Amino acid sequence: xxxxxxxxxxxxxxxxxxxxxxxxxxxxxxxxxxxxxxxxxxxxxxxxxxxxxxxxxxxxxxxxxxxxxxxxxxxxxxxxxxxxxxxxxxxxxxxxxxxxxxxxxxxxxxxxxxxxxxxxxxxxxxxxxxxxxxxxxxxxxxxxxxxxxxxxxxxxxxxxxxxxxxxxxxxxxxxxxxxxxxxxxxxxxxxxxxxxxxxxxxxxxxxxxxxxxxxxxxxxxxxxxxxxxxxxxxxxxxxxxxxxxxxxxxxxxxxxxxxxxxxxxxxxxxxxxxxxxxxxxxxxxxxxxxxxxxxxxxxxxxxxxxxxxxxxxxxxxxxxxxxxxxxxxxxxxxxxxxxxxxxxxxxxxxxxxxxxxxxxxxxxxxxxxxxxxxxxxxxxxxxxxxxxxxxxxxxxxxxxxxxxxxxxxxxxxxxxxxxxx
Ligand SMILES: [Zn+2]
Ligand SMILES: [Zn+2]
Numbered sequence: 001x002x003x004x005x006x007x008x009x010x011x012x013x014x015x016x017x018x019x020x021x022x023x024x025x026x027x028x029x030x031x032x033x034x035x036x037x038x039x040x041x042x043x044x045x046x047x048x049x050x051x052x053x054x055x056x057x058x059x060x061x062x063x064x065x066x067x068x069x070x071x072x073x074x075x076x077x078x079x080x081x082x083x084x085x086x087x088x089x090x091x092x093x094x095x096x097x098x099x100x101x102x103x104x105x106x107x108x109x110x111x112x113x114x115x116x117x118x119x120x121x122x123x124x125x126x127x128x129x130x131x132x133x134x135x136x137x138x139x140x141x142x143x144x145x146x147x148x149x150x151x152x153x154x155x156x157x158x159x160x161x162x163x164x165x166x167x168x169x170x171x172x173x174x175x176x177x178x179x180x181x182x183x184x185x186x187x188x189x190x191x192x193x194x195x196x197x198x199x200x201x202x203x204x205x206x207x208x209x210x211x212x213x214x215x216x217x218x219x220x221x222x223x224x225x226x227x228x229x230x231x232x233x234x235x236x237x238x239x240x241x242x243x244x245x246x247x248x249x250x251x252x253x254x255x256x257x258x259x260x261x262x263x264x265x266x267x268x269x270x271x272x273x274x275x276x277x278x279x280x281x282x283x284x285x286x287x288x289x290x291x292x293x294x295x296x297x298x299x300x301x302x303x304x305x306x307x308x309x310x311x312x313x314x315x316x317x318x319x320x321x322x323x324x325x326x327x328x329x330x331x332x333x334x335x336x337x338x339x340x341x342x343x344x345x346x347x348x349x350x351x352x353x354x355x356x357x358x359x360x361x362x363x364x365x366x367x368x369x370x371x372x373x374x375x376x377x378x379x380x381x382x383x384x385x386x387x388x389x390x391x392x393x394x395x396x397x398x399x400x401x402x403x404x405x406x407x408x409x410x411x412x413x414x415x416x417x418x419x420x421x
Pocket of ligand 2: 230231232233234235246247248249250251
């Protein structure tokens, strides 16, 4: 079993011997060999434990540093410029947040500032520091907790989702007025693509191994029987470690996270209350020559269909209307499974949970479109775009559903099968 010292052992002590790992999805304690290519899946839930093909810590470090470097100009420089009939309007990322704030949308402005500006900088700053410490043999006690936070911020830092909002905003304007993409816009495109490339090249399991090598064991030694897997870094710990801090990542270790079912259920209930509000109230209010028109999610989709922008209409329908509902329904399926102690379709449930975790962040695309779009149309009573009450409801819906899946301990779904086995 890994001790505190062993947990922070530097890279040269790595051994090719199989290591013990606790599956983050189903809690199965299993031996995982080190592989050079291909991928390994969990013997119980079939979730991917490790993917090697196309992954390298050096490539991930290069992508992470490049993303971090591009995020600064993407935040500070011009995103879009519109000029027509002598009027010039410019859009910056911070100006979008500032316009939301000045119009009194404090919650929306704060969440956008966190998801589009603060979290990406923090995530890529932490990831670069962790990978640099591994590269230069400077792994210390701070590295594990820093990497855990970096992993946690992965879904909450959204340059890639912002890029989708940017593309939608540009596509809505381009047919009607000449739009110029500024330096910040190109840097945003680069940063968002590099964000996806960083995810594709980064081998998390290898990073954890370099931070602290887990214990090795042979089957039958007894350690597998009631050992606990850390839900932060999948390190296998003895049963006595329950309630203490993981020596590798610093997260408090629980056999099952206390109160996770009730917390997640309350958040999903809040999601069900917010969903009709997000759909019934207008997402944006457009003022044109003194007259005001509100646009709900559904009417926005229909307007895009009428303007022959069918792909955009499909994207907004799926991300803003379809995904939140699918996520709420999927979480209810998991809750019912735990409540009824069901042992059926467990692999499908594990896949549903992984999908739910991954896709819900994309529902923010429509909000980010408005952040890009609003600073370009601020001409007082002549022409003006403002948020409607549906926008904070949609944003709160995304936040509560992401919190629900993040706080739900999915290992509970597998407990009935484990008990019967
Ligand atoms: Zn598993
Ligand atoms: Zn841990």
